[in-house]
Amino acid sequence: MRVWIALLLPLGFALSGEGERYLYLRWDPDRQQALLSDGTPLPPGVHLEPGQYVEWEEGLWKGKKTWQPPQDLVRTWTPQGAGRVVFSHERHFAALGAKGNVCQTCHATLDRGKAWPSLAPSPALEPHGRASLGRFCAACHDGRTAPATLEGSRSPLKTPIFPAWGKKGARTCNQCHAPIDHGQDFTAAHGERVERQGRRACAACHRGVAQLTPQDRALVYSFRQAQLALIHNPDDADAFNKVLPNNFCAYCHGLDGKAWKGKD
16 A cells, blocks of 8 residues: 555646646655645645645635545546546546455556557447557446446446447547546636536536435545545555545545535
8 A cells, every 4th residue: 555655646746737726735655744736845824634725815825625535546648639538546446336456457457568459349439549548448438337247346336337439529538538628727626617507517427416325425524534544554454445435526525515515
């Protein structure tokens, strides 16, 4: 588990690119110090949780209700001619309902080569190049495989996973590729669309808070506490194996009690 922490540090810098309006708080386990994602030490008197987004406003750093799980390993790709792809391990663990051995579901074959055969039903439905991991994703994202059937999964999801192939511009593309109006700061800012229409616009693509059960809320709180516990004890196996409910909003709104009460 210490490997995850070590890998997280450079990712923190990579995810906060030049020109972004919002930063987030990360924890440096070597220095035992809270840092902003651009490497700046947290100013004295600013009280934030690791992972929480902040905004510079009126001469002060002000915390936002959005965060990203501080122990998550995130990879971002910006392919030409398509929206960026942000791969979150924690979001996939949430869909699978487990960690531990479930990692091997992907990693047993992920590192064996850089060219992937197309699994699309026809060449016309393959939008990814030979070296694109989009082809690898289709091993599960094939429109037929249900998360509950994957090895090591404890997922309640019995319906097939959306496919990672289709004609360019198909609706399924936006399941992985961020739309044009989702800029780098969209997680923290929620964009102009949300400001105008509230969460209804989000629910068109993302699983919303209306589907949360009391058990889901308990999972969100437990996961949040576990992420913070891992900062101080990376070998805490119980904390490491906590997962989010399979709800897209839970990833970013773990800090936002108002969101979990079903309010805009």
